[in-house]
Amino acid sequence: GESVGLHLPTLSVQEGDNSIINCAYSNSASDYFIWYKQESGKGPQFIIDIRSNMDKRQGQRVTVLLNKTVKHLSLQIAATQPGDSAVYFCAESTQTGANNLFFGTGTRLTVIP
């Protein structure tokens, strides 16, 4: 099966700083990637997605970068706020098979006030 993993299990940043969360994937056939945020006591929530024909996509305060050459995905959060504290997951899927999402283990982001 696919292998989706994160470089760092925890990340602490000062409020107002930018955060970068990284993710590595192993399936070169993956063509769609999603970042999820999971707050305590809640299920994962969709943040932003990107298709493999793009290398960058921006949302509100968040940017996803995709480097297909090294099979690397990152999530950048600008001006990190206390409400950004959560676990962040990347997920990948392919156009083949059941197109189910494969999730990484997650990175816990802690924002220091």
Added chain:
Amino acid sequence: ETGVTQTPRHLVMGMTNKKSLKCEQHLGHNAMYWYKQSAKKPLELMFVYSLEERVENNSVPSRFSPECPNSSHLFLHLHTLQPEDSALYLCASSPLQGGTRGGYTFGSGTRLTVV
């Protein structure tokens, strides 16, 4: 609220008990999923239903039995569980089978403890 509701939020059960987890969505989605989330492990896909038919069962032990009576409801029936089954069980839905475009909508999960 995400539009996907799971009940109960917390459940403690003995190894000989039988219980059921319930998931309900009114988003008009036609695919529903059960995931298991354990500490320090990736989300594990358990079951996939598309248009009320099971399309995937990822080698889940038979002590877990899903049921999808209609496109809005999904159940996970539990019996003779083991302590290692203690985890957060997440339900998700999506508009398409596989449903990856736009992502899944998750419920808040049921925290299950097997004693």
